[in-house]
Amino acid sequence: MTPQATRTEFDVAVIGGGLVGSALSFGLARAGQRVVLLDEGDAAVRASRANFALVWVQSKGLGLPEYAGWSIRSSNAWGEFAALLKSETGLDVGFERPGGFHLALSEAELERRARQLKRLHNQPGIVTYDTEIVDRKRLESSLPGLGRDVVGGSFCPLDGHCNSLRLHQALQTALFNRGVRYLASHKVEDIAYSAGEFALRTAQRELRAGKIVIAAGNASMQLAPLVGLVAPMKPNRGQIIVTERVQPFLRHPIVTLRQTDEGTIMIGDSQLDGIDPDEVTMPVMSVMAARAIRMFPILARLNVVRSWSGIRVMTHDGFPIYDQSETCPGAFLVCCHSGVTLAANHAFTLASMISSGRLDADSVGAFSARRFDVH
Numbered sequence: 545m546t547p548q549a550t551r552t553e554f555d556v557a558v559i560g561g562g563l564v565g566s567a568l569s570f571g572l573a574r575a576g577q578r579v580v581l582l583d584e585g586d587a588a589v590r591a592s593r594a595n596f597a598l599v600w601v602q603s604k605g606l607g608l609p610e611y612a613g614w615s616i617r618s619s620n621a622w623g624e625f626a627a628l629l630k631s632e633t634g635l636d637v638g639f640e641r642p643g644g645f646h647l648a649l650s651e652a653e654l655e656r657r658a659r660q661l662k663r664l665h666n667q668p669g670i671v672t673y674d675t676e677i678v679d680r681k682r683l684e685s686s687l688p689g690l691g692r693d694v695v696g697g698s699f700c701p702l703d704g705h706c707n708s709l710r711l712h713q714a715l716q717t718a719l720f721n722r723g724v725r726y727l728a729s730h731k732v733e734d735i736a737y738s739a740g741e742f743a744l745r746t747a748q749r750e751l752r753a754g755k756i757v758i759a760a761g762n763a764s765m766q767l768a769p770l771v772g773l774v775a776p777m778k779p780n781r782g783q784i785i786v787t788e789r790v791q792p793f794l795r796h797p798i799v800t801l802r803q804t805d806e807g808t809i810m811i812g813d814s815q816l817d818g819i820d821p822d823e824v825t826m827p828v829m830s831v832m833a834a835r836a837i838r839m840f841p842i843l844a845r846l847n848v849v850r851s852w853s854g855i856r857v858m859t860h861d862g863f864p865i866y867d868q869s870e871t872c873p874g875a876f877l878v879c880c881h882s883g884v885t886l887a888a889n890h891a892f893t894l895a896s897m898i899s900s901g902r903l904d905a906d907s908v909g910a911f912s913a914r915r916f917d918v919h
Contacts, residue, residue, distance in 0.1 A: 554580045554725070556898065557744055557753035559732050559767060560760035563595070563708070563883040564857075564890060566715040568757055571895025573722040580751060581719065582744065584763070585729035594784065594854020596812045597708035597804075598797060599639070599885050602646065602675045602700035606664040608863045610910035613671040614889065619702045621888035626706070632721060635714040637706050638805035644703025644797045645678075645687065647694050647839055654696045661698060675700045688793055693838040705797040707805050708884055732760070735770040737872040742771075755874040757898060761857045764879050772871035774913050775879050776860040783828055783853050785811040785836075787846040794840070801836050809843060811836045824853045857881055866894065866911040868903050876903070877913070 558569045561583025569581045601619050605612030619641070626639040648654035658677050664670065678699050684690055686699075719726060727746075734745040735756065742756045758767045758775075768775040789807035800813035813832045829851060837844045857879060859865050864880035876898050880886055897903050 554578050554751065554753040556580075556755045556757060557582060557742065557751060558757045558759060559744070560584075560758070560763070561726070561728070562759070562761060563712055563715070563887060564761075564878055564880060565757070565759040566712065566719065567883075567887040567890040568759055568878060568895050568898070569724050570715055570718050570722070571891035572757075572899055573719065573724050574891075575896055575899035577899050578723075579719075580725040580727060580753065582730045582732055582746065582751075583726065583728050584731040584760070594782070594852060595708050595884055596782075596784065596802075596810060597705050597711075597884055598644070598799070598802070599641065599704040599706060600644065600799070600882070601673065601702040601885075602644065602698060603660070603664065603799075604882075604885075605667070605670060606660065607861060608910060608915075609667045609670040611863050612664070612673065614864075614908075614911075615882070615885055616671060616673055616702060617893070618886045618889035619704070621892055622704065622706075625888035625891060629711075629714040629718060633714045633717040635710055635717060637711040637714050639704060639706040640805075641702070641704030642796050643699055643701040644705075644799065645683070645697050645699050646799045647683070647697040649693045649695070649835065649838055651695055657698055673700070673702060686796055687840075689840050689842050691838045691841050703797060705802050706884065711884065711887065732767060735767065735875075737771060737875070740874065742872070742874065755876070755898065755901065757876045757878060759878040761879075762855060764877060768877050771875035772869045773867050773875065773877045774916075775865060775877060776913060776916050777879065778858055778860055779855050780858055781814075781853055781855055782812060783814045783824055783832065784851065785829060785832060785848055786850040787811075787843065788849050790842075790846060793842070798839070800832075801839065808849070809836075809846065811843075824851055857883070860916060864911045865913045866903060866908045867913050874901065 555577040556572050556579050558565045558581045569579050572579045601615045604615040626637050679696050730746040736743045742753050744751045758764050762779045764775040787809040794803035801811045814828050858881050867877040869875035
């Protein structure tokens with residue numbers, strides 16, 4: 545096909561080139577689908593460039609117990625997922641699952657954490673998995689250099705982390721190798737459905753596909769209604785601090801800080817209103833840094849080399865939305881905050897469902913946006 549062509553035939557058009565859209569495109573290509581991936585480009589408010597790179601299970605599912613099982617399923621598949629990407633691209637995404645900690649800086653914080661976990665695991669239908677409250681002595685054996693203010697915490701052996709920038713690079717490389725058509729700077733402006741086919745209009749061209757997947761982060765709020773779907777979302781902002789490289793000392797990721805495979809320390813512990821991705825506020829950063837130093841005093845000696853703000857993809861209740869359109873069959877919606885944690889599920893399980901043309905209600909029915917219709 546020549547570059548001047550205005551229509552292109554694809555089995556599936558995926559809207560959104562972040563981690564969610566890329567993982568889905570990878571899985572769809574593995575399933576034999578002819579895939580085009582439309583990406584808004586560098587101007588997009590992209591959560592993938594600002595994430596914390598945790599593959600996290602503990603705390604997941606309070607209010608929707610099915611989310612715990614879904615997170616565990618992805619965590620368990622992540623080793624295979626990382627190995628597959630390395631075999632196809634030669635890129636090691638740095639996945640490790642040594643277990644993760646949530647630390648408490650006071651007895652009151654520890655008590656709140658224990659109550660939260662008790663509520664989570666007492667829910668009807670929750671999948672049983674190991675999460676335990678641990679005392680100071682146990683923490684000292686796993687976390688050298690622990691600050692004296694840490695009184696205890698919680699531990700889950702299913703938690704891990706990766707290099708999320710390399711993950712995105714590996715997915716993009718795998719997509720190229722598998723013949724996925726990647727169109728940068730192609731913001732979808734309109735979607736029309738007729739006779740079992742979707743027409744997607746961008747500023748550059750019109751494309752046609754038998755199925756579409758809207759995985760456009762916060763832009764899904766505007767795109768979903770075009771195909772009879774809804775994406776109730778409340779984007780919020782988080783900030784991250786990155787230090788200079790230091791000799792490895794922190795093997796286990798902490799929910800608010802971790803040492804990367806490159807030696808830097810990432811600190812992220814904020815939930816803020818507003819959708820300005822460029823706004824970095826010093827008062828918030830100072831609180832984040834102070835808490836991190838109380839956890840590991842060695843951090844006080846390190847220089848900060850980068851900091852940034854990013855917009856989370858957050859639904860109204862914080863849980864994923866996986867939906868398919870009744871009025872436009874073949875249109876699917878995928879919205880979630882945990883694009884790293886759930887990447888293995890998206891590539892293996894969800895992509896297979898979309899390839900077949902129908903979501904499995906037993907596996908992902910709880911994540912339909914119809915849950916917001918229940919008062």
